Amino acid sequence: MQTVRHNMNKTLRRRLSISILTLFLTQIGFSQSIEKFVDSTIKVDRLNVPTDLRQPYFPKEMFPEVEMDWIKTDNGTKIVTKVKEGTYDEFVVNWYSKHLHAMKEPLLFNRKIDKEIYRFTWLRTFDKPMTFRFEKGNDGYILYWKVLTGSGGYEPGEIEVERIKILTEKEWAEFTQLVGKSDFWNMDLGRSSIGTDGSEWIMEGVNQTDYRAVSVWSPSKGNFYNTCDYLISLVNLKIPEREKY
Known part of the structure; x- marks a missing residue:
């Protein structure tokens, strides 16, 4: 026995x-360890906003190039995208970074932090660029959001709206549950799909150990869409559903 x-x-x-x-x-x-991205040589101000407009907002490893193929099927033409490992999509990173520079947003990857932060940057081709940054720290739960005067597919313009909102532990819990459902920390790196016009939904996440950035083109439903849409719902921007593209 x-x-x-x-x-x-x-x-x-x-x-x-x-x-x-x-x-x-x-x-x-x-996971993408924050250790590999920390860079004390990047010049920033006291809010960790880069002082050099040429400074990218994302590590190169986060945005490999995506190649697109048109495949004929019985139902028409199907677009298939494929990530090219070991490459760097400089055009996309510069495009996204230009808008974040205009928003005077902080870098999220260049130094270790004692917070947990998620930032959703929303670039619609013909509409005003927006960003929503949700932070959990010793001071509680804070949502920062900004709106620019320009267009997501063109020039960013200047800051038109800049607000801060104190949120609750319950709202943080609801949001992080959505993050978990979207499997954000395991999503494909960088820009997972591409198309003409539409919109770029860019999500970054950083905590004491990891950093990740992904971009989805024009989602209309699904867990990732719900995660980003939840941040939009927390602010007083009255955006019609038809404009959530």
């Missing part, structure tokens, strides 16, 4: 060890 119990315990310990190792390897494979 003791021998059977010993063998069972040994088997359970082995399975537990394998499970822990699998989880560890999974995290290594999908």
Whole structure:
């Protein structure tokens, strides 16, 4: 009896060890450690806003190039995108960064922090660029949002709206649940799909250990859409549903 119990315990310990190792390897494979991006040589002001307009807002590794193929099917033409590993989409990074510079937003990747932050940058081709930055820190839960006068697909313009809102632990919990449902920390890096006109939905996340950035072109439903849309719903910007493209 003791021998059977010993063998069972040994088997359970082995399975537990394998499970822990699998989880560890999974995290290594999908997470992007903030350690690899920290760069004290980047010139910033006291709010961590870059002072050089040429400074990218994203590490190169976050935005590999995406190539697009048109494949003929029985139902028409289907567009298939593929990420080119080991490349850097300089055009996209400069485009996104230009709008974040105009918003005077802080960098999120260049130094370690004791907060957890998510930033949704919304660039609609023909509408005003917006950003929503939700922070959890020692001071509580704060949402910062800004609106520019320009257009997401063209020139950014200047800051038209800049607001701060104190939120609750419940609202943070609801948002992070949506982040979990969208599987944000495991999403494909960079710009996962492309198209003409439409909009760019760019989400960044950073905490004490990890940083990640993804971009989705013109989502209209799904968990990622719901995550970003929740941030829009927390502010007093009355945006018609038809303009949430």
